[in-house]
Every structure is written in structure tokens, then in C-alpha cells.
Amino acid sequence: MxxxxxxxxxxxxxxxxxxxxxxxxxxxxxxxxxxxxxxxxIYLPEEELKGDYLEKxxxxxxxxxxxxxxxxxxxxxxxxxxxxxxxxxxxxSNSRYKYLLNQGQTGLSIAFDLPTQIGYDSDDPVSAGEVGxxxxxxxxxxxxxxxxDGIPLDKVSTSMTINAPAAVLLAMYIxxxxxQGVSRDKIRGTIQNDILKEYIARGTYxxxxxxxxxxxxxxxEFCSTEVPKWNTISISGYHIRExxxxxxxxxxxxIADGIEYVRNAIGVGLDxxxxxxxxxxxxxxxxxxxxxxxxxxxxxxxWAKVMKENFSAKKEKxxxxxxxTQTAGSSLTxxxxxxxxxxxxxxxxxxxxxxxxxxxxxxxxxxLALPTEDSVRVxxxxxxxxxxxxxxxxxxxxxxxxxxxxxxxxxxxxxxxDYINRIEKMGGMVQAIEAxxxxxxxxxxxxxxxxxxESGDRVVVxxxxxxxxxxxxxGLLKVDPALGKIQAKKLQDVRNTRDNRKTSDTLQAxxxxxxxxxxxxxxFIMEAVRSxxxxxxxxxxxxxxxxxxxxxxxx
Amino acid sequence: MSEKIRIEIAKPGLxxxxxxxxxxxxxxxxxxxxxxxxxxxxxxxxxxxxxxxEDVDFVGLSLLSGxxxxxxxxxxxxxxxxxxxxxxxxxxxVIPEEDLDFLKTHGIQAIFRPGTPISDVIAFIESTRKxxxx
Numbered sequence: 028m029x030x031x032x033x034x035x036x037x038x039x040x041x042x043x044x045x046x047x048x049x050x051x052x053x054x055x056x057x058x059x060x061x062x063x064x065x066x067x068x069i070y071l072p073e074e075e076l077k078g079d080y081l082e083k084x085x086x087x088x089x090x091x092x093x094x095x096x097x098x099x100x101x102x103x104x105x106x107x108x109x110x111x112x113x114x115x116x117x118x119x120s121n122s123r124y125k126y127l128l129n130q131g132q133t134g135l136s137i138a139f140d141l142p143t144q145i146g147y148d149s150d151d152p153v154s155a156g157e158v159g160x161x162x163x164x165x166x167x168x169x170x171x172x173x174x175x176d177g178i179p180l181d182k183v184s185t186s187m188t189i190n191a192p193a194a195v196l197l198a199m200y201i202x203x204x205x206x207q208g209v210s211r212d213k214i215r216g217t218i219q220n221d222i223l224k225e226y227i228a229r230g231t232y233x234x235x236x237x238x239x240x241x242x243x244x245x246x247x248e249f250c251s252t253e254v255p256k257w258n259t260i261s262i263s264g265y266h267i268r269e270x271x272x273x274x275x276x277x278x279x280x281x282i283a284d285g286i287e288y289v290r291n292a293i294g295v296g297l298d299x300x301x302x303x304x305x306x307x308x309x310x311x312x313x314x315x316x317x318x319x320x321x322x323x324x325x326x327x328x329x330w331a332k333v334m335k336e337n338f339s340a341k342k343e344k345x346x347x348x349x350x351x352t353q354t355a356g357s358s359l360t361x362x363x364x365x366x367x368x369x370x371x372x373x374x375x376x377x378x379x380x381x382x383x384x385x386x387x388x389x390x391x392x393x394x395l396a397l398p399t400e401d402s403v404r405v406x407x408x409x410x411x412x413x414x415x416x417x418x419x420x421x422x423x424x425x426x427x428x429x430x431x432x433x434x435x436x437x438x439x440x441x442x443x444x445d446y447i448n449r450i451e452k453m454g455g456m457v458q459a460i461e462a463x464x465x466x467x468x469x470x471x472x473x474x475x476x477x478x479x480x481e482s483g484d485r486v487v488v489x490x491x492x493x494x495x496x497x498x499x500x501x502g503l504l505k506v507d508p509a510l511g512k513i514q515a516k517k518l519q520d521v522r523n524t525r526d527n528r529k530t531s532d533t534l535q536a537x538x539x540x541x542x543x544x545x546x547x548x549x550x551f552i553m554e555a556v557r558s559x560x561x562x563x564x565x566x567x568x569x570x571x572x573x574x575x576x577x578x579x580x581x582x
Numbered sequence: 583m584s585e586k587i588r589i590e591i592a593k594p595g596l597x598x599x600x601x602x603x604x605x606x607x608x609x610x611x612x613x614x615x616x617x618x619x620x621x622x623x624x625x626x627x628x629x630x631x632x633x634x635x636e637d638v639d640f641v642g643l644s645l646l647s648g649x650x651x652x653x654x655x656x657x658x659x660x661x662x663x664x665x666x667x668x669x670x671x672x673x674x675x676v677i678p679e680e681d682l683d684f685l686k687t688h689g690i691q692a693i694f695r696p697g698t699p700i701s702d703v704i705a706f707i708e709s710t711r712k713x714x715x716x
Contacts, residue, residue, distance in 0.1 A: 141595070141597055141647055142596065145596055147596075153596070153625065154596075155649075155652055156595060156651070156652030156653050157596050157597075157647055157649045160649055161597070161648065225598070228598075229598050230598015230599075230623070231596075269599075269601070270601050271601050357601070360696070361695060361696040361697055394676065394696050395676065396678055470604055473601055473604070474605060477605050477609075487697075490697045498679075499678065499679040503680075505678075506648060508651065508652075578621050578622065580619060580621045582607055582608060582611075
């Protein structure tokens with residue numbers, strides 16, 4: 028081993044590693060392979076090939092974090108196994124969460140139905156047919172109380188996939204915790220709160236960009252003092268990839284979104300090191316194992332550079348890209364659904380070999396319907412088998428130094444920078460979205476991919492090759508079609524039993540506060556939520572002040 | 583008549599999964615049809631209004647949220663109410679096999695499920711077209 032690396036290793040052991048080991052000892056004294064051969068914490072190059080190991084790859088837990096954000100990675104603690112779930116009513120979802128926690132899941136991840144995600148009450152005409160379909164229906168604090176009934180909010184961390192009305196759902200969560208006797212500085216979790224990718228790929232936007240960015244800044248500011256353990260945003264490439272982007276586009280557009288959020292927050296006077304440590308990311312895991320691993324490593328390296336060089340962050344936490352991963356929904360096939368278990372296994376390995384902090388594994392039946400309890404269990408077991416049986420967790424960043432992987436990491440980084448710089452030249456991500464540039468780039472990739480599948484150039488097992496005649500599996504999960512009526516009835520009860528004068532006062536105060544762009548809306552939203560104002564009512568007050576976003580259709 | 587066949591591709595309901603709809607729209611355009619794509623979050627009412635205004639021959643509905651049993655038949659119903667029952671409605675998305683009969687009896691003439699090649703969609707259009715030339 029070259030002297031330079033040997034010396035740096037000693038220094039890393041004395042500093043970065045020692046600090047972490049004192050606070051978080053590794054799970055075992057000695058890690059071994061399946062055949063009892065001892066495995067070292069980290070493997071380093073025997074010889075310096077290009078002379079830039081220390082600068083480009085370096086040590087885990089140190090800038091530029093190519094090898095991971097923790098010096099011990101999974102030897103210290105495994106990733107959080109977090110299955111995204113929710114459907115029907117708050118009661119049904121509550122019992123699914125308790126089931127998952129009983130099965131050894133270590134964090135919750137809440138799926139909301141589309142009316143909730145777009146700020147409509149269940150009895151709004153536009154909600155027809157959608158109530159409780161892709162997630163749980165939440166209309167007011169009442170539903171949220173039921174959703175977390177019997178789940179101690181000081182013990183679990185909760186991720187909520189909510190964007191445009193993120194402030195409202197976060198406020199509900201804080202109030203439910205307080206009612207459980209858990210103060211807001213103790214709760215841990217994440218709100219997705221990433222509106223830019225909604226405009227780009229996911230579609231659950233409400234307001235135009237400027238007031239949306241204001242709400243995000245309000246959350247950053249409020250949480251930095253009031254809810255310090257909360258991840259205030261999960262900047263998401265997942266949906267960009269699902270929409271058909273390439274791996275490079277996924278991280279490039281996500282990081283460009285991140286740059287926009289940081290620039291905006293600094294623009295309203297927030298100190299970068301006060302909020303940047305609570306930014307988190309969310310990526311996809313696809314089937315091309317090594318490309319995916321390289322993607323995560325490249326993304327960490329780019330973000331570290333962006334934060335240090337572009338935004339002059341000083342704290343290490345501000346430069347670390349921590350991310351959640353979900354396996355690729357779009358890679359699942361309706362044909363021969365058992366094959367999806369194998370796809371998810373490969374994708375799980377990609378996420379873990381790439382150093383994810385948490386992971387959702389998709390269930391085999393998700394190209395057909397919401398997953399059943401049985402198929403969710405297999406998906407969770409997939410993670411547990413990789414974690415406890417595969418051995419890939421025994422050493423940090425095990426694929427580092429592979430000629431192919433390091434070259435891919437460099438190439439992906441370079442191509443992603445090209446996109447990021449191009450978007451910066453356009454004036455930033457909001458401008459790039461309004462010009463339809465990002466959407467068009469993604470659609471072109473999606474179109475190319477699908478054409479290649481159609482022509483048979485790209486093989487999808489069970490779809491365009493190795494096909495069989497088959498019947499759809501029985502016993503798929505079905506959401507009760509009467510749910511809309513049930514939820515509307517519950518909502519009416521809330522409206523009949525709350526103090527309606529108080530509710531309308533808090534809503535009016537919120538509307539007034541929204542007019543002054545300097546006012547932080549979080550305290551006003553908290554008050555409205557507390558008075559059992561519904562999500563639709565709160566969103567409508569803000570719609571009136573902010574207006575609504577209309578998509579620019581790009582084909 | 584010898585004008586091109588006109589097809590509206592629409593996304594009823596609230597889901598933003600437009601990858602499939604956009605692919606179909608673009609691939610049908612490439613195949614020589616006139617395609618009108620509505621964008622996401624359309625109501626059955628707005629889809630039908632567009633269909634009539636644009637004088638389309640087909641309406642293709644894409645939905646991945648599971649609200650198809652409510653929203654697809656509503657489009658057919660509204661078309662009939664507006665004397666446009668001759669417009670052919672088809673659909674696609676995450677739609678379980680057990681819903682296919684229900685949708686068929688409610689006037690949705692074909693459902694294309696995940697993994698369907700575009701050639702199947704084109705074959706359907708060509709076999710059901712009425713006196714048009716592509």
C-alpha cells in the first residue's frame with residue numbers, strides 16, 4: 028500500500044473512526060465470511076493507480092463521502108427497513124403499521140391517498156373514486172389520531188410521502204405527538220416536501236413555484252428550532268427515474284433540485300449550516316446493479332462538492348448526502364409476478380452496496396394492485412436476508428476499487444455535472460421546469476427505453492421473452508369501493524362536533540398571514556389543525572391566496 | 583372520409599403517473615394518427631368536452647390509482663349524454679383482471695394492461711375504425 032494512503036488511514040482511524048466507535052460500537056468484535064474468514068472494516072488500494080485515490084474516493088465518513096457517510100456503515104448499524112404503506116381508512120392503515128412493526132420493520136412510511144396529497148377533502152367532487160386507493164385518507168387531525176393510535180411517536184421514526192400540503196400533515200403529526208405526551212423536539216421522521224419533482228415527474232402539486240418554495244422555507248426555519256430531529260425534505264430522484272429517466276438524469280435533476288432549495292433558503296436569510304444537515308435524499312434502485320452502485324457513490328461525491336464549494340457549508344453534516352432508497356416500481360412486471368422477487372433482490376443489493384440509510388422493497392404483486400400482507404412480508408424478508416445472510420454488510424463499500432465500478436462512478440459524475448451546469452445556465456431548476464426542458468429530457472429517455480423493449484433490443488423476462496400463458500394470481504388486495512362514503516361520513520361528524528367558530532377564526536388568521544410573504548405560516552397551520560380544520564379547508568385558504576399551478580404539457 | 587383518425591389520450595383522476603399515457607400518445611403520433619394529449623388530473627367532464635371539441639374518434643384513458651371502475655364508465659356515460667356515444671373509449675393502467683368484465687359491460691371497448699406492445703393498440707384502432715384512413 029502506498030505510504031500516502033497508509034498514513035491517511037492511520038489518521039482516519041485516530042479521528043473520524045474513533046469518534047464514531049466511541050459513541051456507536053460495531054455490532055460485533057469480529058466480522059467473518061460465511062466460511063469464517065475474518066473481514067476487515069475497510070479495504071484499500073494496494074497500489075496507487077492514478078494517484079487520486081485520497082481526493083476522489085477517500086475514507087468513509089469523510090469528505091467527499093464517496094465510500095459512505097459513516098465510517099463503519101452497516102457494521103455499526105443496519106439501514107432502516109421502512110416499508111411504504113397505507114390504504115383505506117386510518118383504522119386499516121393503523122393495523123397494517125402495527126403488523127409491520129411486529130414483523131421487525133424499524134420505521135414507518137406513510138402512503139397517503141391522492142386527495143390527501145393534493146389537498147382535497149374526501150367529500151370533494153374531485154376526490155370521487157380516489158379515496159383511500161393509493162394510500163390512507165386523512166381529512167383532519169381526527170384521522171391522524173386514529174392512524175397513530177397505540178404507536179408511541181417517541182419510539183418510531185415516521186416518513187410521510189407528502190409534498191404540496193407537507194406543512195399541514197407535519198403540523199398534524201406534531202399535535203398528535205403532543206397529545207401522546209411526546210414533545211416536538213423528540214419526534215423523528217421525514218416529510219418528502221419536494222415540490223420541484225412534483226412539477227417534473229410526480230404530479231401532486233397544488234400551488235405555483237414561488238409560494239411553494241415559501242412554504243418549504245417556512246418548514247426549514249420552523250423545524251431548525253422547534254423540531255430539530257425532523258428531516259425537513261426528502262429530495263427525490265425516485266419519481267424522476269420512475270418517469271423514465273436514466274440513472275445520470277436521476278441524480279443530476281435531483282441534485283439540481285437540491286441546489287434550488289438551498290439557494291432559496293439562503294436567499295431568505297437562513298444559515299446554510301442550520302438547515303442543510305436535515306436535508307435528505309431519496310433514490311431509486313434499478314436492475315443494473317453496478318451502474319446503480321456507481322450512481323449512489325457519484326451522487327454523494329457531487330453533493331459534498333456542491334455544499335462545500337458552491338454554498339460554503341462548514342459543518343460536515345451539511346455536506347453528507349443521506350438517502351432513502353426504494354426499489355424500482357417500474358421494473359416490476361404484471362407477467363409472472365414471482366419473478367419480481369428476484370428483481371427486488373438485485374435492487375436491494377444495489378441499494379445496500381451503494382450505502383443507503385433506509386430502504387423500501389417493493390412487493391411482487393405491485394404491478395397488479397396494492398400489495399397483500401403476505402407479499403409485503405416477502406419484500407421485508409428480502410431486506411432481512413441481505414442484511415443478515417449475504418455478508419455484504421461486513422465491510423464498508425465492498426465494491427470500491429473495482430476498475431469498472433470506479434470508472435462508472437467517474438463517468439456518471441461527469442455526465443451529471445454537465446446537466447447540473449446546463450440547468451444553472453438556464454437560471455436554475457424552476458426556469459428549467461417552466462421551459463419544459465427537464466420533462467422533455469426524461470420523456471425522451473422513457474421513449475427510447477420503451478422502443479427498445481418493443482423491438483426486443485431490451486429483454487424484459489416474462490414480457491417480451493420467456494413468456495407463458497398465465498392466469499392472474501388470486502387474492503389481490505382490493506380497497507372497499509364504499510370507502511368514499513365512509514370517509515365522508517366521518518368528516519361530517521368532525522365538522523358537526525368541532526367548535527366551528529374557532530375553526531373559522533384560525534382559517535381566517537392563516538389567510539391573513541399568507542398575504543405577507545415574510546410571515547412563517549407554520550404556527551398558523553398548527554392552530555388551524557388543532558381546531559380540527561380539515562386538510563381541504565386549509566388548502567383552499569392557501570389556494571385562494573397563492574393560486575394553483577398548471578402543468579406545461581410537453582410531449 | 584379520408585382524414586386522419588383523431589385520438590384523445592387522457593388521464594382522469596388525480597394520479598400523476600403519465601409515463602404510459604405519454605408513451606402511447608407519442609407512439610400513436612409516430613404511427614400517423616392525430617393525437618390530443620390532455621395532461622394529468624382531468625375530470626370525466628373535461629375529457630368529454632375535449633373529445634367533442636376536438637371531434638375525436640377514440641378516447642384512450644390511462645389511470646394507475648385504482649379509480650378506473652368509477653371514472654372510466656363515467657366518461658362513456660357523459661359521451662352518450664352528449665350524443666357522442668359513437669366515440670370509442672379504451673383504457674389502460676394498473677387494472678386487475680377481475681375488473682375487465684365490469685369495464686367492458688360499461689362500454690370500455692378494450693383495456694390494455696402493463697406490458698402490452700403498441701402494435702396491439704394500433705391493431706385495435708385499425709379494427710374498430712369507421713371509414714377513416716390513417
